[in-house]
Amino acid sequence: MILVGLAFWTLLFGLSFRVLKYFQSVEVIGDLLAHHLLGMILMVFFSLLIFSHIITALSDLYLSSDLELCHACPALLEEVFISRAIYTLTDSSWMVIVFGLPVMMAYGFVFKPGFGFYFSLLHMGLGVTLIAGGIGILITMILVRVFPAQRTRDVGMLLGVCGLGALYLMFRLLRPERLVDPDAFFSIAQYMAALQGQDSPYLPTHWMTETLWAYLSRSSEKEIFFHSSLLWSTAGALIVINVWVAEAIYFTGFSKSQEAKRRRAGKGLLDFLAALIKRPFKPELGAIIDKDLRTFFRDNTQWSQLLLLGALVVVYVYNFSVLPLDKSPIRVEFLQNEIAFLNVGLAGFVLCAVSVRFIYPAVSSEGAAFWIVQSSPMPLKRFLWTKFALYLLPMLVLGETLILLTNHFLEVTPFMMALSSVTMFLAVFGIVALGVGMGARFPNFNHQNIAQVATGFGGLMFMIVSAAFVALIVVLEAGPVYVLVMAELKGVPVAGWQWLLIALSFSAVLLIMAAAVYKPMTMGLKALSEHE
Amino acid sequence: MIKLIHLTKTYKELRAVDDLNLEVKEGALFGFLGPNGAGKTTTIKMMAGVLKPTSGSVVIDGMDLAEEPEKVKKCIGFIPDRPYLYEKLSGMEFLKFIAGLYGMNHASSLQTRIRDLLELFDLTHWRDELIESYSHGMKQRLVMCSALLPQPKVLIVDEPMVGLDPRGARLVKDIFVEESLKKTTIFMSTHSLEVAAEVCRDIAIIQAGRIIARGSSEELRKAAGVDGSLESVFLKLTEGKRIAHATPLSAS
Numbered sequence: 001m002i003l004v005g006l007a008f009w010t011l012l013f014g015l016s017f018r019v020l021k022y023f024q025s026v027e028v029i030g031d032l033l034a035h036h037l038l039g040m041i042l043m044v045f046f047s048l049l050i051f052s053h054i055i056t057a058l059s060d061l062y063l064s065s066d067l068e069l070c071h072a073c074p075a076l077l078e079e080v081f082i083s084r085a086i087y088t089l090t091d092s093s094w095m096v097i098v099f100g101l102p103v104m105m106a107y108g109f110v111f112k113p114g115f116g117f118y119f120s121l122l123h124m125g126l127g128v129t130l131i132a133g134g135i136g137i138l139i140t141m142i143l144v145r146v147f148p149a150q151r152t153r154d155v156g157m158l159l160g161v162c163g164l165g166a167l168y169l170m171f172r173l174l175r176p177e178r179l180v181d182p183d184a185f186f187s188i189a190q191y192m193a194a195l196q197g198q199d200s201p202y203l204p205t206h207w208m209t210e211t212l213w214a215y216l217s218r219s220s221e222k223e224i225f226f227h228s229s230l231l232w233s234t235a236g237a238l239i240v241i242n243v244w245v246a247e248a249i250y251f252t253g254f255s256k257s258q259e260a261k262r263r264r265a266g267k268g269l270l271d272f273l274a275a276l277i278k279r280p281f282k283p284e285l286g287a288i289i290d291k292d293l294r295t296f297f298r299d300n301t302q303w304s305q306l307l308l309l310g311a312l313v314v315v316y317v318y319n320f321s322v323l324p325l326d327k328s329p330i331r332v333e334f335l336q337n338e339i340a341f342l343n344v345g346l347a348g349f350v351l352c353a354v355s356v357r358f359i360y361p362a363v364s365s366e367g368a369a370f371w372i373v374q375s376s377p378m379p380l381k382r383f384l385w386t387k388f389a390l391y392l393l394p395m396l397v398l399g400e401t402l403i404l405l406t407n408h409f410l411e412v413t414p415f416m417m418a419l420s421s422v423t424m425f426l427a428v429f430g431i432v433a434l435g436v437g438m439g440a441r442f443p444n445f446n447h448q449n450i451a452q453v454a455t456g457f458g459g460l461m462f463m464i465v466s467a468a469f470v471a472l473i474v475v476l477e478a479g480p481v482y483v484l485v486m487a488e489l490k491g492v493p494v495a496g497w498q499w500l501l502i503a504l505s506f507s508a509v510l511l512i513m514a515a516a517v518y519k520p521m522t523m524g525l526k527a528l529s530e531h532e
Numbered sequence: 533m534i535k536l537i538h539l540t541k542t543y544k545e546l547r548a549v550d551d552l553n554l555e556v557k558e559g560a561l562f563g564f565l566g567p568n569g570a571g572k573t574t575t576i577k578m579m580a581g582v583l584k585p586t587s588g589s590v591v592i593d594g595m596d597l598a599e600e601p602e603k604v605k606k607c608i609g610f611i612p613d614r615p616y617l618y619e620k621l622s623g624m625e626f627l628k629f630i631a632g633l634y635g636m637n638h639a640s641s642l643q644t645r646i647r648d649l650l651e652l653f654d655l656t657h658w659r660d661e662l663i664e665s666y667s668h669g670m671k672q673r674l675v676m677c678s679a680l681l682p683q684p685k686v687l688i689v690d691e692p693m694v695g696l697d698p699r700g701a702r703l704v705k706d707i708f709v710e711e712s713l714k715k716t717t718i719f720m721s722t723h724s725l726e727v728a729a730e731v732c733r734d735i736a737i738i739q740a741g742r743i744i745a746r747g748s749s750e751e752l753r754k755a756a757g758v759d760g761s762l763e764s765v766f767l768k769l770t771e772g773k774r775i776a777h778a779t780p781l782s783a784s
Contacts, residue, residue, distance in 0.1 A: 287632020291618060291625075298620040298662070368616035372678075375580045376633040377605040532583055 009102050016106035024110060034107075035213050041103055042205040045096050046132055053136020054143075056092035059448075060084050061137070061250070062144055062257040071254065081246040089133045097125070107216060117215035120224070124208045127231040131204045134238030141245055144253035207231045270297055281389070284378050288386045295365070302450070309354060313401065316350065320406040333413075337485045340412040341478070344420045344427075347402040348470030351395060351431050352463060359395070359435030360462050361453040362387045363528070364444045370531075380528050384521060388436045395432050399424045415488060419481065423509075427473055430516030431466055437520025438462045441527045469516050473509055480505045533558040533686060533717040534579070539588035541574050541741075548574040550741035552588070556719060556734070558685075561712040563732030564721040567770050571741040572721040573613060576690045579719065580610040592686055606634065609679030613691040615671035619664035623655055623674050626663060627681060634682040649677040652707070654700075668695035676704065680711070687711060689720040693727055705731050729762040739770050 023030040023037070061067075061084050070080050104121055107113075200206060207227035214224055274293045278286035297303050320343075363384070366373060373383055403424045407417050442458025453459065480502040487494045494502075534556040541549040549571045556562045566572045577583040579590050581601055590597040590604075597604045617626060627646045636642055650656045653673040663671065672695050679687060687708075693701045708718050709731055722728055728735055729749050736746040745755050749762055756768040 282635075283632045283637045284635050287629045290632070291621060291629045294625060295618055295620040368614075369618050371580075371582050371610075371612055371616065372618075372630070373633070374582045375605060375608070375610040376630075377602045377635070378633050379602055530584065 005098075009098075012099070013102035013106055016103045017109060020106055020110040031217060034111075035209075035217070038107065038213060038216075039205065039209040041100070042128070042209050043203070045100055046128060046203075046205045049093060049096055049129060049132035050136045050139075052092040052096070053088060053133045054140050057085075057088045057137045057140040058144070060088040060091065061140065062254055067254065068258075071251075077247060077251055078243055081243065081250055085133070085137055085242065085246075088137060089129065092136070093129050093133070097129075100125075107212075111216040113215040113218070116224075117212060120208075120211050120215060120228070124211060124228065124231055127228075127235045128204050128208055130235040131231070131238055134235065134242050137242055138238070138245060141242075141249055141253060144257060145249045204231055204234060270294060273297075277390075281386070285382065285386045285389070288373075288378075288383065289390050292362075292365070292387075292390055299450075305357065309398075312350070313398070316347075316402060317405045317409070320409045333489055334485070336410045336412050337416045337489075340407050340410050340416045340420055341481050341485075342474070343406050343410075344403065344423050344477075345470055345474040347399060347406075347424060348427055348431070348473070349467060350402065351399055351428065352466040352470060354398065355391075355395070355431055355435040355466065356454045356459050356463050357451075359391045359432055360439045360459055361450050362391065362436055363439040363524070364447060364453045365450055367445055367447065367450075370443075370445050381525055384436060384440055384525055384528070388432055388521070391432050391436070392428070395428045396425065399428045413485070413488060415484065416481075419477075423473065423477065426510075426513050427470065430469055430513045433517040434462060434466045434469065434520045437522075437524035438465065440524025441520070443528065443531060469512070472512060476505050476509050476512070533560070533593060534562075534719060535591040536575070536579070537589045537591065539575065539578060539590065540586045541571075541578060541583065542586045547741055549578070549585075552738075552741065552743065554736065554743060556717060558717050559712055559715040560734050561708060561718045561732050562720065563728035563735040564719065564738065565723075565725070565728055565735060565766060566721075566738035570738045570770075572738055573690055574741075575738070576688055576719070576721055577612075580608060580612075580688050581605055582610075582612075606682070607685040609682065609684035609687045611672075611675050611679045611687070611689040611692060613694060615668070615675045615695075617663050617671055617674065620662060622660050622662055623650065623666070623677075624659040626674065627678055630678040630681055636682060645681060646677075649680060653677050653703070669697060669700055672696060673700060676707070680707075685716060687716055687718045687720075689718065691722055692720060693722065693724050701727075725762045725766055735762075737766065737769050745769050 019037075020034055023033045026033065061081070067084075070084070073080075108117060111117075207230050211224050211227045213219070270293070274290045277293060278289045281289060320339075373380070400421060403420050404417075407420060412420075438458060438461060439453075442456070442461065444453050444456060444458070447453050483494060483498050483502065486492075534554070536552050536554040539549055539552040539554075540547070552571075552575060564572055564575070574583065578585045579592075579597075581597055581604070585598075592604045593607050595604045595607075618629070621629065624646065627649070628642075631637075631642050631646070647656075650659050653676060655670065655673060655677065658666065658670060663674065666674065672692075676692070679689075689708075692704055692708075696704060705727065708720070712718055720728075720732065733748055734746070735749065735752060736743050737752070738744070745752055747755065749765075752762070752765050752769070753759065756765045758764050758768045
């Protein structure tokens with residue numbers, strides 16, 4: 001895990017370093033781009049911090065099981081609140097700091113600022129985190145005062161996911177790649193205006209950006225003290241406001257969150273959907289499918305992620321529709337087919353990422369209720385294959401949608417259309433089996449939140465193995481595809497020995513796909529049978 | 533109906549269940565007593581097929597659990613000590629899910645059976661509510677409904693009275709006695725000596741993974757040489773050292 005973390009850290013640093021070096025080499029607008037990027041990065045981190053604090057504060061201040069003990073202790077309410085708020089602050093900030101540090105270090109390496117930059121980064125980073133935490137905790141306290149804590153988490157997650165999806169779509173559809181392509185603008189003035197679009201001077205990220213940039217660009221430092229003072233006075237004020245508000249409404253909200261709410265099972269669409277999907281299956285398999293569907297669609301934190309998935313598909317397909325193939329010096333027909341083939345790998349990686357979130361946790365989603373399946377007459381083998389069957393169809397639809405739509409935009413040859421869709425069709429079996437099987441191999445039935453399951457060791461292993469599986473298929477098919485496409489485009493016949501190599505490659509692909517289905521499922525079954 | 537043969541479960545250094553031999557007849561209401569950590573829950577989990585024994589076997593209705601797990605589990609209803617359920621299902625949906633797992637697909641008779649059980653356990657008004665809004669006692673009663681739904685020959689119960697109010701506890705005791713009269717074999721572990729004394733005609737006391745005494749309340753009193761309540765018998769028998777052969781350990 002440490003090695004993977006270090007590798008990711010190095011990658012992020014290397015990427016940021018390259019981008020900044022490139023910006024530095026661009027005359028006139030290079031510095032503007034670096035300045036703009038710094039502001040955007042800090043803004044994104046700030047937004048993520050606020051959102052992360054809202055979600056974490058709900059658990060730490062309202063839903064955590066040890067809170068009853070904390071409130072029963074002879075401690076002042078402020079003491080309980082402050083200790084839990086500090087816990088929330090550290091709990092929800094470390095990830096952003098870990099991801100942010102390599103980017104900021106890249107700025108330091110490229111621009112070589114003085115000691116002031118690092119000092120400001122440290123103290124202003126802390127100040128911005130305190131402000132984000134203060135805002136996040138304050139929002140949480142107000143939300144819980146209005147809704148019960150359990151519902152607030154659902155509402156918060158739903159809003160967050162919708163917001164993130166909308167932001168993602170909006171950002172992509174604005175075509176930010178045009179910023180590095182001045183040709184796309186009518187005039188230099190218009191382009192410069194787009195770059196210099198300032199953020200609000202009332203935002204804490206603006207104060208931090210301007211201070212850091214003053215050191216990075218070695219420009220006037222007259223406003224550094226002013227911005228630092230603004231930042232720390234805001235952070236201090238927010239701490240005081242949070243304690244005041246906590247004294248007024250925290251305990252009432254906590255008390256309310258302990259009350260059980262009656263919630264009726266929704267009827268209608270879900271009943272229809274469950275009946276439709278389970279129809280082809282036997283009653284015991286249908287029972288598992290019915291239960292999984294209801295559980296999934298009644299958990300707002302689960303189904304809402306489908307919205308993100310929808311946004312991902314739209315952006316994915318959109319990217320292919322705006323590819324500037326005509327600007328490439330390579331022959332268009334060749335490029336179209338080459339991209340279509342590589343797209344099998346790319347779509348495969350997308351499916352792996354989707355699977356780690358939805359399929360890998362499928363077995364663990366049984367949670368502490370897994371004893372029901374264990375003590376029932378349903379064999380675990382059938383249970384696992386039912387999970388496989390449940391996820392196979394939606395993944396096939398997703399995989400084929402990505403392939404067929406992008407192929408349509410690329411206007412590929414019928415051969416490439418057939419090859420890529422068949423490859424994806426078969427690869428989905430392997431990816432789904434890897435997800436279900438490895439999920440059973442590394443089950444976590446004691447999770448508090450199903451989203452945590454995907455981020456554990458098993459989830460990481462699944463990502464590595466499934467990505468390697470997709471990469472291996474692409475590598476094995478690359479040679480034969482090149483030979484066949486070139487033969488078709490140039491109108492020359494394929495030699496006998498080439499047919500032999502093609503047959504061998506495709507046979508190896510089929511074998512790997514079969515192994516990817518069989519092996520993880522048997523490994524998962526064995527682990528699950530021995531699970532105690 | 534139930535035979536435990538040299539049943540052993542070891543966790544690293546700890547021998548939780550140690551060469552346990554036990555036989556329970558059809559229709560018996562068997563009480564399984566013991567102090568905390570004696571091996572009650574481990575034994576019960578092995579009988580329900582939730583835990584794999586280190587050695588030995590569980591035979592139910594003449595079938596070995598390890599060899600024919602599906603057939604054996606069809607005969608068993610299991611009620612664990614903690615009612616972990618699928619919180620996002622309603623009570624009604626949960627019972628239908630259980631019916632599905634047991635391959636019960638006679639729609640009309642199933643509906644009637646579910647309705648009767650919900651009525652019996654006083655859950656009719658809550659049948660369409662999500663389980664996440666149930667209290668602990670209600671969840672426990674729902675688990676009992678689900679265990680009785682497939683009309684099992686053997687009911688394996690771990691601490692049935694935890695979380696139940698006095699009315700619920702009375703109801704459960706009556707149902708167990710009634711089921712036992714209908715020839716359902718009930719294997720029940722409990723901390724509650726009153727419950728054991730009141731409803732169980734056959735009681736075994738387990739300590740450190742081994743049966744140290746077995747018989748009716750009267751026989752246990754004699755074995756312990758105590759002329760008081762079952763509580764004093766229990767305390768005497770489990771006070772530290774193992775009482776070998778307090779009663780014959782073969783089938784009663």
